[in-house]
Amino acid sequence: MTKNTKVELMAPAGSYESLAAAIKAGADSVYFGIEQLNMRARSTNNFTIDDLSKIHEICISNNVKTYLTLNTILYDHDISLMKKIIVAVKESKIDAVIASDYAVFNQAKNEGVKIHISTQANVSNIDSVEFFAQFSDVVVLARELTLKQVESIVKEIKRRKIKGVSGGLMRVEIFAHGALCMAVSGKCYLSLHSNYASANRGACVQNCRKSYVVTDKEDGVEFEIDNEYIMSAKDLCTIDFLDKVIQTGVNVLKIEGRGRSADYVYTTIQCYREAVDSIADGTYSQEKVIGWKERLSTVFNRGFWDGYYLGKSMGEWNDEYGSKATKKKIYIAKGLKYYEDAKVGEFKMESHSITLGDEVMVIGPTTGVIQTFVDELRINNNQTDSVKKGDVFTLPLLQKLRPSDKLYKLVDAQ
Numbered sequence: 001m002t003k004n005t006k007v008e009l010m011a012p013a014g015s016y017e018s019l020a021a022a023i024k025a026g027a028d029s030v031y032f033g034i035e036q037l038n039m040r041a042r043s044t045n046n047f048t049i050d051d052l053s054k055i056h057e058i059c060i061s062n063n064v065k066t067y068l069t070l071n072t073i074l075y076d077h078d079i080s081l082m083k084k085i086i087v088a089v090k091e092s093k094i095d096a097v098i099a100s101d102y103a104v105f106n107q108a109k110n111e112g113v114k115i116h117i118s119t120q121a122n123v124s125n126i127d128s129v130e131f132f133a134q135f136s137d138v139v140v141l142a143r144e145l146t147l148k149q150v151e152s153i154v155k156e157i158k159r160r161k162i163k164g165v166s167g168g169l170m171r172v173e174i175f176a177h178g179a180l181c182m183a184v185s186g187k188c189y190l191s192l193h194s195n196y197a198s199a200n201r202g203a204c205v206q207n208c209r210k211s212y213v214v215t216d217k218e219d220g221v222e223f224e225i226d227n228e229y230i231m232s233a234k235d236l237c238t239i240d241f242l243d244k245v246i247q248t249g250v251n252v253l254k255i256e257g258r259g260r261s262a263d264y265v266y267t268t269i270q271c272y273r274e275a276v277d278s279i280a281d282g283t284y285s286q287e288k289v290i291g292w293k294e295r296l297s298t299v300f301n302r303g304f305w306d307g308y309y310l311g312k313s314m315g316e317w318n319d320e321y322g323s324k325a326t327k328k329k330i331y332i333a334k335g336l337k338y339y340e341d342a343k344v345g346e347f348k349m350e351s352h353s354i355t356l357g358d359e360v361m362v363i364g365p366t367t368g369v370i371q372t373f374v375d376e377l378r379i380n381n382n383q384t385d386s387v388k389k390g391d392v393f394t395l396p397l398l399q400k401l402r403p404s405d406k407l408y409k410l411v412d413a414q
Contacts (some may be wrong), residue, residue, distance in 0.1 A: 007276055008252040010067070010173070011269045014046070017262035019058065020368030025266045026273035029065035031098060033258065037072050037082060049085065052092035065095045069258075071118040074101045086111050098140070105135045114166070119143055119175070126156040129170055137164030138252065140173040143180065143236075147248055147309045150174060154249035171251040176242070177268060177296075178256025180233040180307060237296065237304035240289045242275050245309065263329065263361060264299040266369035271295055298327040298410075328413045329361055335405035336392065344378075344394045345401035354409055355386040362397070364405030370397060371410075 011022035013030040022030050032055065034047045047055065052068075059066045068089055074082055086107045089097055097108055100120035108115045116138040123129060124142045132139055141150060150172070156162075157170050164170045236256070238245050245253070253276070255268055271292040278284040293304070300323045306312070332354060333347040345362070354360065354374055362370040377384050378394045387393045 006280075007246055007250070008065075008173075009269065009272055009276055010252055010254045011265055012178075012255060012258040012260070013055075013265070014258040014260070015262065016365035017363050017368065018258075018260075018265040019055065020364070020366055021262040021266035022269050022368075023059070023062045023064055024368040025269035027064060027269050029067060029095075029252075030059065031067040031069055031254070031258070033069045034085065037070055037074065037078060037085065049088045052088055052094060056092050056094055060093075067096050067098050067116060068094050069098045069118070070104055071098050071100050071120050074103050079103060083107050086113055089113050096138070109135065116140065116173070124149075126153050126160070126162075129153060129157060129172075130160065130162050133162050133164050133170050135165065136170075137166045137168065138171045138173055140175075140252075140254065143175050144308045145174075146311050147244055148311075150250060150309075151248035158249075172249070173252035173254055174245070174250050175236060175256055175307075176238045176245065176253040176272065177236055179302070180236050234303040234305040235301045236307040237293070238306065238309065239271060239275050239292050239296065240286075241306065241310070242272070243279050243284055246276070246279055260300050262363050262369050263371075266371075267295055267299045298325060300325050323413075326413055327410050329408035329410055331406060332360075332409050333393075333407040335362065335364070335401045335403055335407065337403065338397070338401035339394070340400070343396060343398055345397040346392065346394045347407050349387050349389050349391045349393065351389055352409065353386055353388045359410040360395075361408045361410055362401060362405050363408065364402050367400065367402050367405050370399050370401075372397065 008028045009026070010029045010031060011018075011025070011027035013019040013022055013032040019030060019032070032047055034049055034051065056066055068085070070082065070085060072078075082104060086097065086104070090111050090113050094113075096114035096116050097104065098116045098118045099105065099108070100118040105115055107113075115136045117123060117132045117136050117140060119140040119142060121128075121132070121139075122142045123132065123139050124145060129139050141153065145153075154172050157172070162170045253272065255265075255272060257264055257268065275284065275288070275292060278288060296304070302322075303324050330352055331350070332352045333349045335345060335347055337346040338344075339346070354377070356374055356377060358374045360372060360374055374395055376396050377387055379387065379391055381394075384393075
């Protein structure tokens with residue numbers, strides 16, 4: 001397969017497991033947050049400033065670019081931390097910072113750090129692109145645009161010859177897959193009103209994902225809104241019209257999901273990697289699209305829709321809470337050792353059981369994700385059909401296992 005080098009596939013990385021999974025699945029770049037001041041600050045999976053050098057080393061050795069999200073609204077008391085982060089980015093040689101606050105633009109310029117304009121800047125027209133070109137080389141467009149609008153902006157960049165700070169034409173990035181906010185490109189205030197936790201400072205409590213009861217203010221009659229979670233948008237999925245997306249001339253496809261698990265990152269990036277490359281070599285087909293969507297449906301999702309790219313003016317809402325993934329993973333064992341010559345991994349079963357034919361997944365901070373079926377099980381080098389809690393056992397693995405990697409069994413979500 002011919003790798004499409006004209007379009008950059010960007011993966012979310014909320015942990016070392018997700019980082020390794022993104023690299024293994026074929027990402028061209030990763031984006032991640034550290035501690036505070038990013039739009040997933042509420043997440044427990046954020047890296048720290050001390051992780052930056054290690055992340056850079058891992059990624060540069062795999063020819064993967066690194067982008068740090070520093071895209072919240074900033075207050076005066078945040079400025080010293082922001083400056084500390086910018087300096088750390090420069091020292092760690094992270095490729096760029098994704099931001100929307102002018103204080104970050106100013107500090108990054110002073111330190112010689114590259115900036116990508118975040119979708120939080122709500123860039124929706126060519127004149128805004130031209131304005132932000134004085135700070136940046138890349139702009140992430142608002143998520144509410146149609147493909148026609150995106151294509152028009154890309155063409156106009158070329159016609160006007162709008163160049164970024166590095167001298168090349170401005171590059172355009174759009175979201176291709178993942179969660180969508182009910183508000184314009186994430187500018188939501190519900191969480192701030194209800195819990196004094198600002199979504200625009202990375203602390204969203206996700207009010208929109210809940211069910212609600214409407215009360216008649218005159219007589220107090222209550223109506224439960226059933227069948228739809230009226231503010232909880234389905235996840236964006238463009239894989240079935242990705243050829244049209246790429247035809248707009250965009251330079252970067254971003255996959256959302258820094259708060260999601262490593263298996264989500266692995267499966268999603270792997271599917272979009274295959275799709276992007278198949279478009280490049282002329283093998284993109286409806287049959288492949290069906291297969292990709294089946295695989296995408298196995299990991300966390302709230303159902304899929306095409307966003308606003310094809311011209312819809314209203315969102316598509318969920319009819320149930322949480323994920324609609326067709327599979328779920330159950331933790332069963334921890335990794336102990338890998339036998340390189342035999343290509344088998346040794347594990348200790350800590351819960352449940354597995355039998356021949358089960359689908360399993362190994363996840364670890366260096367390993368990333370390994371997904372396979374159990375075609376052989378051994379205890380004390382003796383073949384067995386099943387393994388129960390407390391057993392130390394081996395199973396064939398073509399890829400290396402690290403001590404304390406976790407083994408999961410994949411089962412039908414129903």
